[in-house]
Amino acid sequence: MADNDVVDPPTTMTAVVCHAPENYRLEQVGTPQAGAGEALVKVEAVGICASDLKCYHGAAKFWGDENRAAWAETEVIPGHEFVGRIVSLDDEAAQRWDVAVGDRVVAEQIVPCGECRYCQRGQYWMCGPHIMFGFKRKTPGGMASYMVFPREARVHKISGDVPPAHAAFAEPLSCALHAVERANIVFEDVVVVAGCGPIGLGMIAGAAAKSPAAIVALDMAPAKLELAKKCGATHTVNIAEQDPLPLVQELTGGYGADVYLEGTGHPSAVLQGLNLLRKLGTYVEYSVFGSDVTVDWSIISDDKELDVLGAHLGPHCWPAAIRMIESGTLPMDEICTHQLPLSQFQQGLDLVAAGDASIKVSLIPE
Template structure:
């Protein structure tokens, strides 16, 4: 079969490799679509989070097939897998991006998304990803069925949507909150939809691209502000009687969005960081402590939110035809990475093996 194989930063190659064989309790899945994530792009370009430096251990194990947001159909599985996941041959399925060990302190406490070995599809050799015609769901995977009526690229959007919903849950937002979402890419649009489902007082979207701001309004934002044209800190204060936002969800991955969020939050506000940054970010920490006493929270993956993400996709509420802007054959993976990198033409780019 064809597969994209990562050999190192900016060394991804299309190759012919054997179709994998499922072991006990595993499933062989024919991949229908795999999204290209901003973290895939940062890994491709050699961000230290993935490849390590003097302060970070290397995370990527090469050679490995990338791809952690995907959907496919079950081709083969044994009775153990059938009973564990309640799936049959022919079912359309997706798998959570992390395959937990179920033995470390995090897994046994239900915090499986922080599993110590942290085997995410597409980064570890034991969990090859979905940029291939076929892939294996390991026995420890978390598997969900998803409607066969959804176009493949739409169904594969369940992964970034689950992540966005986790960030919303982390915020603990309330009905009377003013919520600001920075970045209207796939994660940000999911944050907007998730926040709107909690019925806060107002959801404000921030981005540079007019087409993404339009999508933000269609996903549930009340206002969409172009940060190149508007003093967003002043605008948010004007909309909140001078106080500032209650909740800030950062989904852009731009260093400038961090200071922006700290500035536009009210005292005792909540900042949730989801992005993977390509470089270090510096801020004035006295804003967090002495000035405002903010709650600053991280968010990682999408634990316990996949069923809700599936339901949200299947509801038809989201403008998925306009979110899933590009579907490319596997051989055009480089063009897909370039589209994600430029950000000017695309929102969600998917490969169709």
């Protein structure tokens, strides 16, 4: 069957369903149907994100604690890094997204309401209701044979020549590029990137596109550090063996890094970044943390007067991420290390949790 051939979907499909933290099951469920202004998509690949893993393990960020209400919901199909082909849609959806049956598409992970203060101001990625694929019952995710793109979804076409797992990497890459945009990197900057996982490697590639003076990649895995060089890092430091501070000082005449991009989600990386930065430097935090992080805030204020910025999702960066993937400039075969059938979702989660045997793990629906 050719890539653009479409067959009628079955009435039931295989899907991973979240019933509670650490209670995800492979089940047969009804195949969804697209309503007015929506599209039915046959999923080709779905990546497993670190946030998927934290949600699986019950992090308070998702399931709440004494200080916050739960955000994630049960009876939901997970997965927000996905790619697929359009099976059916009406004229309204085709015109809105400029797509047709058979097109390969990705959708941004957030489904903005279009009505809240943030959406009305063009800041859709901070949408008040914050409905995201794979975490809410209203928007089931991509760990299934089929999924529906609702009319509020932000849809992008991607080449059919790109392997499915590579195409699904558009989501984490767009997030990484947004973090780079937040940093406002200029030519003379020395940039430090903490972590050489999917987000960190994307940060390195994005930072390299800005042509700074140097990009220093930090990680504890030699193989990931070698891959960081292929993505554009000029220097690497194995922090299990070496303190990165002397190298950073050497590169900056003793002042410290201009920009620090945090992509590990490990509490120790926060203080590391504050210490590596020069006065008036820029810290960009992307990671989702599994627990609270405590630092001496006087480093940020009295000591260095740092610009500390958050980064969330990948607004306005999806076209650039797609172009980067389609260009073939990234070592995607080495980034996308594992593609498993959907039935092996637990093995996929375990691979991501181990951290040392994989970089990007994707599930391929049968």
